[in-house]
């Protein structure tokens with residue numbers, strides 16, 4: 607028996623590479639998070655047009671907002687969420703990144719089927735991705751789907767750079783997901799899904815009249831190493847770091863904290879080098 611997950615839930619996560627749904631936030635907490643995000647977006651939109659794919663605007667954009675916005679940093683450290691992650695991968699935890707995944711109402715944006723392990727340069731395949739729904743993530747809204755069991759092997763990818771694909775290089779797996787019994791993971795606002803860094807996942811367009819707003823967080827054991835760049839950042843969110851492989855992210859005290867901005871910018875450069883610096887070569891396919 608773990609902190610908050612049953613033995614059956616932990617076993618099914620390790621067997622299938624995903625677990626969903628998990629109740630995390632109250633309706634009140636979701637409303638607060640969504641309105642903090644949308645207030646930030648409005649402030650940014652006043653100076654620059656909004657971009658599909660979401661985010662809180664330059665210099666935050668979609669990735670790394672936990673280094674500049676206290677409410678994102680707090681969500682990353684939510685005790686019940688960390689209890690669940692600890693049940694899955696152990697007590698000493700770094701969070702590598704946070705990413706907003708926003709599809710506007712009626713938007714054609716989608717996320718191509720992919721495995722993150724091939725792109726992130728992290729050497730430990732225990733990393734668990736958490737996706738928090740800040741609005742309804744129904745099938746019609748383009749919730750994520752996964753291929754159960756796909757975390758056991760690497761699958762080849764193509765890079766399409768397709769305009770509506772929210773991934774940095776328009777990645778697409780070299781397979782037809784419909785032939786591998788994909789499972790949809792619909793979420794109500796405040797619910798969370800978990801998937802392994804190697805689990806194949808993707809999502810379709812949003813055909814509803816509300817935005818689909820997700821915030822992903824990516825947790826790994828403190829022993830993990832970055833193999834693509836010499837310097838990388840992660841937040842120590844629970845336990846101790848006996849390894850020192852990552853610079854620890856500072857915690858912002860106020861929105862767009864000037865004290866944490868230089869660290870955020872350095873981390874953003876490292877992230878760009880990791881994401882655009884070349885994927886690993888993978889030959890196998892399922």
Ligand SMILES: O=C(O)CCC(=O)C(=O)O
Pocket residue numbers: 707717722735736737748749750807808809820822
């Ligand atoms: O939001 C989506 O549909 C995909 C998110 C994703 O790829 C991830 O959290 O790893």
